[in-house]
């Protein structure tokens with residue numbers, strides 16, 4: 001895929017997920033939860049996880065306020081992680097971080113990112129990288145049972 005069509009796909013995806021975020025609700029009987037905050041942009045998010053046998057993400061959701069990128073990223077992350085094991089979630093966490101820092105090139109490097117590769121190129125905009133990664137850090141905080149709010153700063 002060339003750069004222009006990828007950029008266009010990225011913009012469409014952000015708009016679409018921002019308008020209709022997936023898994024945008026609170027899980028009342030969540031087994032793990034965490035709150036995340038990105039002071040640079042004002043993004044604020046709560047992640048809810050329902051783990052099965054302490055190893056499988058049976059359900060995942062989020063609520064919060066923020067820019068289109070933070071919301072779209074959370075929406076796509078919850079879609080990608082539902083049904084995955086914690087191990088798989090950690091692999092995706094690492095791969096997504098390399099992707100948004102420009103260290104992983106989807107065409108070159110083996111990865112399991114799927115649709116998440118549409119965030120390729122966001123590393124050109126360092127402030128936006130924090131918007132895109134906030135939900136992932138918060139998810140990790142929830143898995144680690146962090147009780148105090150997660151901050152990107």
Ligand code: ZN
Pocket residue numbers: 038041042043066067068069070130131
């Ligand atoms: Zn933001």
